[in-house]
Amino acid sequence: MSKLFHEAITLEVKEDIQHRPIAFLYKGGKEGVEEICEQWRVSQEWWKRATNTPQDLQSCGDPGSPAKSEIRQGGIDREYFRVRTVRGIVCEMYRDLLTSAWYLQRIYD
């Protein structure tokens, strides 16, 4: 069983030179990473990185539609790690490659 955080939790992570996690703070305590079990990368929805989307092009020239250019901001570029901590916790965390921020995505029982 595992718990998936739909809204991923921000993490403070200590990284090695290749940006792999060495340790992180979780519930106030420091968790040392014992093993990186899996590592994968997700790069999706690059077309949403623009401040507006191709569908919005039609209204680009329309008067009164400046808000369109701020409609959404998206795109995913993440490096995921499934790690086992020194204390035996197995969790999935990712580094957002666009912002360098770390998030906790899932914890396994």
Added chain:
Amino acid sequence: MNNYVELHCHSNFSILDGASHSEDLVARASEIGIPALALTDHDGLYGIIPFYKACLAAGLKPVIGVEMTLKNGSHITLLAKNNRGYSNLCRLITRAHLEHRKGSPAIDKKGLAQYSGDLICLSGCRKGEITTLIASARTEKAHEAARGYIDIFGQEDFYIELQNNLYPEDKRICHALVKLAKDFDLGCVATNNVHYATTESHRLHDVLTCIRNRTTLDKCDTLRLNSEFHLKSSKEMTELFQEYPKAISNTITIAEKCTANLDFSQYRFPDFPLPEGDTAASYLAKLCWQKIHKKYANMNPEIEAKVNYELNLIEKLGLSGYFLVVWDIMDYAERNGIPAHGRGSAANSIVAYILGITKVDPIKNKLFLGRFLNEEMSSVPDIDIDVSTAHRERLIQYVYEKYEREHAAMVCTYVTFQARNAIREVGKALGMPPELIDRMAKSVSVYDAKGIEQDLAGLNDFKSYFSSAPWQQFISLCREIADFPRHLSIHNGGMIISSRTLSEIVPLEKATMPGRIVCQWDKDDIADSGLIKVDLLGLRMLSLIREACQLAEENHKTKLDLDRLPLDDREVYDMICKGDTIGVFQVESRAQLQTLPQTKPHSIEDLTIEVALVRPGPLQGHMVHPYIRRRKHLEKVTYLHPKLKPILEETLGIILFQEQVIQVATAIADFTPGEADSLRRAMTRKKPTKAMDEMRQRFIEGAKRNGVDNDRASRIFQALEGFAEYGFCKSHAAGFALLCYQSAWLKRYYPVEFYCALLNNQPMGFYSPEVIVRDAKRHGIEVLPADINKSNDRCTIEGGKIRLGFRYIKELGEKAMSQIMAERQSVPYLSFDDFYFRARLARKPMENLILAGAFDSFGCQRRQLLWRLGPLEKNSPRELPLEFGDTSVSLPDFTDLDEMKADYEVQGLSTKYHPMHALTKDISRDGLLKSSEIARLPSNARVRIAGYVITRQRPPTAKGFAFMTLEDEEGMLNVIIKPDVYCRYRQIFKLEPLILVQGTIQRQNDILNIVADRLIRPCDEWQKQISST
């Protein structure tokens, strides 16, 4: 250190699944120091020739491979160890394609076992059978599969393929695969399943995936998870596979094992079956001497010497068999009444002329053999054959039968992404609004997708988008996708014939056309690989001439032999000189109509020049106007050197033909014909080459030895250079001139038959059928609408008038047409209802027949008939045709405007109305002149004219000028649009069918043009008139 080679790599010839040109993959591999590279496109070797060439040029070792799809849907990677392995790859791919539905190739294990020799097999990507089983933890099954592959390829040549594209589970799968490899004592090999050269191209790959799946990025659920499928360096791959160093070093071991090359020097053209005791050369000579008297009734030593010289040369070059094969095809055509003739440089050959391959006498036309054959030629010359489009299939089937399907195949061609389809397909994948995509695709005027941004930047319509990020993304993707293959198609006529089984040389597959097989290489690949092809090119003009002659023979009880026609008929030339040439071969374009009244051709030699002159090349090379001036005696004919006079005299000192380049180089600088032909070829390359510099030097030195000073030699060389890129082959022009004369002769003496055949052989030439119908009318020929009791499928002649055929009516397929014609054979249709019950057509063709006026002869109103269809449809075939009172209503009939619109909607033309009819209904004619009125006005007069646009052009050679031909009820007019006016009215110019032009009359050299300063949309004018009243 470079200890890694990529052995699993897709180019854009993995169509819609590879996002890089093979040349870019090779360049990237070179950049990151990979010493060798494999190309493993899906189920094909489509891109192997450019890949192979690029590798050799970059100093990389090419490894030839393929990713095959198995019958169970899984993939394996196959690499050719040597040329035997390469042949097996070709056989496997061919079998996978020919034994399955088009577009779904697959091979079973039995087939794999049959052709596994000298192939190395890698177990495949995530879709590999073993990997799939391992991923789903079915280890036993995976072991079973591995045993199967070992049985086929042997332990030595079967490797477990490891991939780590940073997908979840990749690490676990690799671990399990390595364990399996250990269990069977198999080697492991790392690959990256490359689908693009650099990581940035993953976007284009996603777009291609959407195009393949006909969806948008937002909706596509088969996009790859990340952008890791790019070419990775040795360092990156070593890091990813640090636990399995042997998997990395094995890539080098495998690449070293693979030594296949694309050397087809053993390949031969098929042996022609010869009579006993004859060699190909002796039989060819025998045929020539047998047939020579048919062509040259009065033999003389000059002719004899020419034939002997050429026969010896053909034998020396080993081409006797090739000539016999082509002769045999042409002989079959002649025996079976198939109009065909050799085109291009082959017409320089007297042997080809004697054998009936070509129709142009090289002696009479002073043609020059060196352009076609010379002692130093390194490649086999192409003999291309033009064949009547209507008969082409018979000739192709003959070749298949003669050489058997294993030895003959059609050459393919690739439909590639260019500006318009790039806009449409990339735009759709990005989810852009359909109306915006349509507007852009219709507005763009460049062909190359790389030029879209610059082109659309000139239009206000799209200005507001330019700075937006999605627009930039869209433009960038269009630029990237430029020239990518979109799908495979059949070349217009290229056939490859081989003595070896073709499927050992190049993979074959099914074409869309039933029963047709194509090879996976296009004409350039065929040429680069040194294979020989025969082009059987469909030429509709040959079909037209044949049909018009047959019609004339039937209608006028005469016998026509156009090949024996005297070529000096004054009236034919007078018609051509007036520019009355719509439908006449090669001289009907807008530019030709402008030139003919100036050059006034009055002989077949003049027509040969005319055909070669009015083309983009000579225009760009600034040869047209000097020639016209000299032809009109407005400029003195001069030569850069007296030795050039005999060579350039016929073209008034202007270099016009490719043959002249060779002759000039020979005369001035003592080049041998072979050297001179190499010079001509070098000149046709766009980029200056080292070879070209050397040739220039040799030309100048050779000229010096002949007493021509440096300065003059340089100027002569410059003149050759300026021309050669665009020059035309004289023998080709002479062949076309003959067809031009024959078609003009038919137009002059049998106009009804000519126009009828012209309408029956569309699409061809420059003008649409509606323009042809109106041109026929201007020549006093009535064109009648389709009639349910009188029309055939094709257009026919009915008492000196042309009756439109059913083929012109949309949605009326072959079956419906035969049904209509068969049913009326015994009793004609008596009424609309009678037709309905007897022909029993579907609703759409019924509606279209009504709208096209096919029932007008019953005296029924079209709208009433459309209404009548409703009640009739309720009746079943055996029901009594009882009338119910509530079904008859009184409806107003079509107005003439309704009728015209319906005509255009269902058949693309109207036999009764001119499109200007629509305009004159809405707009007052005040101030508008007709074309006939304009013809009477002097130069510089200000005019306004409205017309229907029949041609619009903006040739790249015209320095930004655009041209259109406007037609009104009384004739045609040429409109010139200057660059600034074009910029202002580009959208009207490009998109509007009817245009009002305001401008000035320009009369120059007996030619009348309107120089436009304003283009107006009819609806704008209409609104202006409404508001002013």
